Amino acid sequence: MKETLNARRLLCPLPVIRTQDKVKQLQSGDELEVICTDPGVLQDIPAWCRINGHKVLETRSGEQEYIIVLEVC
Amino acid sequence: MNQPRKAIALISGGLDSMLAAKTVMEQGVHVEGINFFTGFCVEGHTHAIREKDKTKPKRNNALWVAEQLGIKLHIVDVIEEYKKVLLNPKHGYGANMNPCLDCKIFMVGKAKQWIAENGFDFIITGEVIGQRPMSQRKSTMPIVAKQSGADDLLLRPLCAKNLQPTLPELEGWVDREKLHDITGRSRKPQMAMAERFGINEYAQPAGGCCFLTDKNYSAKLVDLWQARNSREYELDDIMLLKVGRHIRPKPHFKLIVAREEGEGRFLEGYKREFVSLKCSSHSGPLVLVDGDPSAKDLYLAASITARYGQSRNAETVDMAINFKDGSERTIQVKPLADADFVQDWMI
Numbered sequence: 136m137k138e139t140l141n142a143r144r145l146l147c148p149l150p151v152i153r154t155q156d157k158v159k160q161l162q163s164g165d166e167l168e169v170i171c172t173d174p175g176v177l178q179d180i181p182a183w184c185r186i187n188g189h190k191v192l193e194t195r196s197g198e199q200e201y202i203i204v205l206e207v208c
Numbered sequence: 209m210n211q212p213r214k215a216i217a218l219i220s221g222g223l224d225s226m227l228a229a230k231t232v233m234e235q236g237v238h239v240e241g242i243n244f245f246t247g248f249c250v251e252g253h254t255h256a257i258r259e260k261d262k263t264k265p266k267r268n269n270a271l272w273v274a275e276q277l278g279i280k281l282h283i284v285d286v287i288e289e290y291k292k293v294l295l296n297p298k299h300g301y302g303a304n305m306n307p308c309l310d311c312k313i314f315m316v317g318k319a320k321q322w323i324a325e326n327g328f329d330f331i332i333t334g335e336v337i338g339q340r341p342m343s344q345r346k347s348t349m350p351i352v353a354k355q356s357g358a359d360d361l362l363l364r365p366l367c368a369k370n371l372q373p374t375l376p377e378l379e380g381w382v383d384r385e386k387l388h389d390i391t392g393r394s395r396k397p398q399m400a401m402a403e404r405f406g407i408n409e410y411a412q413p414a415g416g417c418c419f420l421t422d423k424n425y426s427a428k429l430v431d432l433w434q435a436r437n438s439r440e441y442e443l444d445d446i447m448l449l450k451v452g453r454h455i456r457p458k459p460h461f462k463l464i465v466a467r468e469e470g471e472g473r474f475l476e477g478y479k480r481e482f483v484s485l486k487c488s489s490h491s492g493p494l495v496l497v498d499g500d501p502s503a504k505d506l507y508l509a510a511s512i513t514a515r516y517g518q519s520r521n522a523e524t525v526d527m528a529i530n531f532k533d534g535s536e537r538t539i540q541v542k543p544l545a546d547a548d549f550v551q552d553w554m555i
């Protein structure tokens with residue numbers, strides 16, 4: 136299953152908190168795409184994934200948006 | 209073999225909570241971290257809104273500490289619940305709008321709830337007797353333990369030997385002898401301990417852990433409450449207080465002037481919720497107008513806005529006014545003269 140989380144306009148750590156809360160509802164193997172506008176997420180969401188044992192599959196930086204795709208482990 | 213005991217450590221991102229967690233981890237206890245987001249936390253990223261800070265690392269210190277310690281971190285959004293702590297602190301405020309003692313009681317209380325829900329045994333904080341004038345005194349230590357409901361499940365590994373033994377010590381989950389007896393404001397014992405643990409990089413937040421200890425921020429918060437005649441606030445309100453110059457020429461409206469590009473980009477996101485101003489004949493900052501300005505007020509707001517950016521010395525400037533419904537109007541204004549700008553307008 137692939138889910139998307141809209142974390143636009145939120146400043147860190149809120150995108151991390153929303154990611155954390157969303158991941159709790161997902162199953163191992165599910166993918167979550169988080170769309171953010173705070174560039175800080177490029178640092179924080181991967182750090183949160185490392186700590187909690189999830190896998191970052193992809194990070195993309197657009198003009199104003201930063202997208203992180205992770206796999207729930 | 210016995211299952212190891214489990215403790216939750218309040219992780220602020222600073223050195224003391226890191227050392228407290230490490231001290232207990234060294235004794236074979238399973239430790240995880242918890243961090244509370246009140247909305248007032250000083251975050252690298254909030255500063256990162258400003259361009260000038262872009263060279264600094266933009267990490268979240270609590271996450272970084274957890275990673276250094278190799279523990280999980282649970283970040284909890286307490287924005288709503290924290291309102292009652294800030295608005296009615298039983299023990300009052302510190303030097304600014306910081307209700308530190310009530311805040312500690314609240315956070316330890318939340319941790320107590322968390323351990324009950326998650327099957328953990330006790331709580332760790334990095335408190336040190338005498339470290340902070342308001343919330344970390346010998347007399348306040350039992351107040352935090354009692355009023356939070358944590359009682360003897362609250363262990364302060366850095367100063368435990370100066371306090372009554374707690375349940376984890378009495379039950380032998382941790383060895384009291386291996387805990388510490390730090391007191392006072394000197395940072396030397398902590399620095400020596402950090403060296404012993406091989407921790408050579410840690411955050412030293414100069415302004416404490418939250419904006420409520422900041423004089424200017426507190427003044428803006430009080431101004432907001434006075435102007436609205438209500439102490440209600442939403443997350444956007446308190447975030448906007450962290451950004452830009454705040455100028456209140458009349459009680460019923462204020463200007464939020466972006467100080468540079470990063471802030472301008474951040475304020476752009478609020479253009480649907482506020483009337484905004486931007487000079488169209490010269491380069492200048494984006495300005496939000498918070499409140500209920502009349503047409504005359506908007507003229508004053510525009511002439512103040514024209515004082516910033518390249519229009520400062522112009523004879524007249526074109527100022528675009530964007531309304532919340534997306535409509536736009538351009539007016540011509542003179543930048544407000546120095547003699548007419550009242551310094552007390554600056555919040």
Ligand code: SF4
Nearest residue numbers: 306307308311417418
């Ligand atoms: S500085 Fe802020 S977060 Fe820290 S104890 Fe005081 S009120 Fe709470």
